[in-house]
Amino acid sequence: MTDYLAKIEAETTRLAALSGDLSVPVPTCPGWTIADLVTHVGRLHRWTAHVLGNQAQERIWSFQVPTGLPEGVPGDAAWLTAGAGEMLETLRATDPSTPVWSWGPEKRASWWPRRMFFELLIHRVDAELALGVDPEIPAETAIDGIEELLHNLPSARWVTKPLAELGLEGATIHLHASDADGEWTITQGPAGTFTWERGHAKGDVAVRGPVAELLLVLYGRRSPAAVTVHGDQDLLDRWLSAASL
Template identity: 45%
Template sequence: MSDTLENTLAEALAELVTVVETCDADTLDPDTAVTWLESTGYLLNRLPVAERHTLDRLFRDAALRRPPGAWRERMLKVSEGFGLAEDAHGAACDAVERYTRRLVETVRHADPATPVPTCPGWTLADLVRHVGTVHRWTEHLVRTGATTRVRAAKIPLDLPTGPAGLPDWLAAGAETALATLRAADPGTPVWSPGGDPHVRYHPRHVLFETVVHLADAELALGREPGLAPGTAADGIDAFLEDLPYLPGAAEQVARLDRDGTSIRLTATDSGAAWTVVLGGGGFTWHRRGESEASAAVEGAAADLLLFVYGRRGADDPCLTASGDRTLLDAWGAATAL
């Protein structure tokens, strides 16, 4: 792409965003504006860090070509509004650190033999071993630059001699994994279990493995999970992005005889929404709500995350379900992880 075309497209997008943000309700429906801005933000935030920073610069350059005044100031805030100057890779690593620390603190003084109802057949000790294995497996993949799958069973886990040592083992593995991830270039090719075979995929993958299993541990101990709406919404994105690459779940979805039906998810605490459309031997999805969906589930973003991961059913009191319940049941059974 030429510099001229790149600059022109960036300037056109910055102008369009500024127009949308400054329109009054009589000119542009506010819900339509929010939906469009959220969808645009979602797409821009999937860009590699280097390209996000490039777009940040292009937006600023476009704004500074305008005369001083209110319009220039609004255009200068476009990049900030989309978070383009932020380091998504580093932010995901920081989040992994925070949520792993919470998991360590949650299980440290709990009985390792405590059953985990949301992971049938598991105890807290099993859960901690699983999360710690994910951390060590990820560290191995990134450190060695693996371009083909390496099974977790093939890497050394250095497990403690007894379950009492598992919390410290989990913390140590996370520390090593994070050091490796933070030192790596996010754009470096490396095998991943999802659709993005680069280093940048892995912190986000590890984050939601940790977040969901933290919720499992908290529920097992009779506590309500706590998760920020933005993190939960990103977790739903990650789930839908990865689902086609999970052979068992993808095959089950492909077998659903539900072509043309759709499921809408709406986060009541943030207004974020998702629509999943079944058909063609699989599904498509987009980050906006469709009013004519066949079935719908509403709730806080954190509860919706637990719903898509099979930790909450559609009939859970914290969720509101409507429409075709057999569709929700079929989707839940097909996507159970």
């Protein structure tokens, strides 16, 4: 079983180390600086701790949870690390089977560690790209990240609504990792939902490249130009734009 808590600790350390100059713009999060990025991540950590600590059964918005920061003051590396520590302590203390709200398909505490790990990993990548650092994501982590994202997105109303407006029911997108044992086919369904399955297949558009690059393309952190695309490029561009998390 993947130890997501240890991975969260490691990713927090990496992001904190990238947070020296909070004024650096973050191109993959338009309008943000590193300060905004750190504040966003630290807020999510405190939100997660609040949701789990209170065993919330209804949605609580992250902005409703106190951050401990004076109004208008962004977070920094120490504040980020403290929030991650609070979240990790709560995750360790919470029975994974505990019923609790989530925006994903599982409404229990076990949903949160994997989701928060990938939230943190992608924002670490944002910081690295802002600083001109080439991100490194192990292949097995990228595979897990692709499947975690595809598993959760059909439950996200802010994704299914724009997907429904595209009128792409029945369209297929095939992802093929060039450096790992990973292939997936996404099939667009009704009302903006979609299904996916592992394995080789022919899609209306096929996307092939290193698995870490495929993950970053799905998250909108890399352009499809970073990988090889065969077939309906317009379909891919429209789907990625609507499915952005």
